Amino acid sequence: MRVSSERESCGSSETSALDDSAAWRQFDPEGMVGFASAFPRQCDRALQLADAWALPAVSAEISEVVVAGMGGSAAGGDLLQALAEKPAFVVRGYEIPPYVGPGTLFFAVSHSGDTEETISAYEAAKERAAAVLVVTSGGKLGAKAQADGTPLCLVPGGQPPRTSFGYLCLPLLHAAQRYGALSIAEGEREEMLTLLEGAAEEWGPQNPTPENAAKQLALALNDVVPIVYGSSGVTATVALRWKTQFNENAKIPSFFYSFPEMNHNEIMGWEGVQQGSGAFAVVLLRDKAESPRISARFEITKSLIRDKVAIYEVWSRGNHPLARAMYLNYLGDWVTVYSALLRGVDPAAIQSIKTLKQALSKI
Numbered sequence: 001m002r003v004s005s006e007r008e009s010c011g012s013s014e015t016s017a018l019d020d021s022a023a024w025r026q027f028d029p030e031g032m033v034g035f036a037s038a039f040p041r042q043c044d045r046a047l048q049l050a051d052a053w054a055l056p057a058v059s060a061e062i063s064e065v066v067v068a069g070m071g072g073s074a075a076g077g078d079l080l081q082a083l084a085e086k087p088a089f090v091v092r093g094y095e096i097p098p099y100v101g102p103g104t105l106f107f108a109v110s111h112s113g114d115t116e117e118t119i120s121a122y123e124a125a126k127e128r129a130a131a132v133l134v135v136t137s138g139g140k141l142g143a144k145a146q147a148d149g150t151p152l153c154l155v156p157g158g159q160p161p162r163t164s165f166g167y168l169c170l171p172l173l174h175a176a177q178r179y180g181a182l183s184i185a186e187g188e189r190e191e192m193l194t195l196l197e198g199a200a201e202e203w204g205p206q207n208p209t210p211e212n213a214a215k216q217l218a219l220a221l222n223d224v225v226p227i228v229y230g231s232s233g234v235t236a237t238v239a240l241r242w243k244t245q246f247n248e249n250a251k252i253p254s255f256f257y258s259f260p261e262m263n264h265n266e267i268m269g270w271e272g273v274q275q276g277s278g279a280f281a282v283v284l285l286r287d288k289a290e291s292p293r294i295s296a297r298f299e300i301t302k303s304l305i306r307d308k309v310a311i312y313e314v315w316s317r318g319n320h321p322l323a324r325a326m327y328l329n330y331l332g333d334w335v336t337v338y339s340a341l342l343r344g345v346d347p348a349a350i351q352s353i354k355t356l357k358q359a360l361s362k363i
């Protein structure tokens, strides 16, 4: 993959601090680089877990899918929503929508199993007699699911939720397929795994900066607020994931939005940005399946904002939407972990989230 840039600052031909493992390792005590490297293997294992998940017949026909989860545990729901062939919604909060009932396939996803919003949503969905499934590594939600006899996909814990995207996403997609809300062909899974394995080689720390698009993009985005744009369909959900990964891994503000909606409001915001302010950079997530009208919108928008902001463009790879989404998602994982290491911060640390959860637990 090449990162294309409106300016010449990307595509570095020189090695960087990211090529010196002794230098960056001091900022990675929990091994986030290792988790990123292992992601293709995680996806393989997640598919095996999903295949082994005993999914019962449901009494009512499924009319919609709802996924309850927060933060890293909600991200798989976003992808399911983008790919689903039935109405699908992601609930990030305590309450569930009024339409949830026996015809709802309802996933409660929490990596720790202790997230209060997701537990509240789980209990509400059970009361409404929805077809509830749980994906967790344990915690209170795992215990409740076991006590209630709710179908449970127990995934490995011991690593941050956002590094467990394969475990938190692929069982959902598998179950949604089982209940007729999604179709994923066998070849799609194979394509995804092959692409991810190749990407791990290409973007991993062993590949030096001049040949490594993830390192190049992290270097280009150093000291700016990244604004990530996808387009409706899968890349909009991937843009949200990039934004949250910049927040949690690199500890920087970041924003996301999507085309074509961006052309109806956010485009105006760029009029107010001083030429060459250098405060922001734009990352465009491009998908080879985007429609010609969307492509035209990207090009016109670039011409309108290129004097105001550096623009970097990355393209998905793969034939199937799942593979293309996972590929771009994975690039975001690498870019944001490298951004943290360049800034000298631990990509695993999430002190403010922990402080918030602790403070809330005392109320």
Ligand code: PA5
Residues within 6 Å of the ligand: 070, 071, 072, 073, 109, 110, 111, 112, 113, 114, 115, 118, 160, 161, 162, 248, 350, 353
């Ligand atoms: O990345 C994180 O640690 C958070 O975004 C968590 O995923 C979020 O707080 C929810 O926790 P859990 O995934 O354990 O339900």
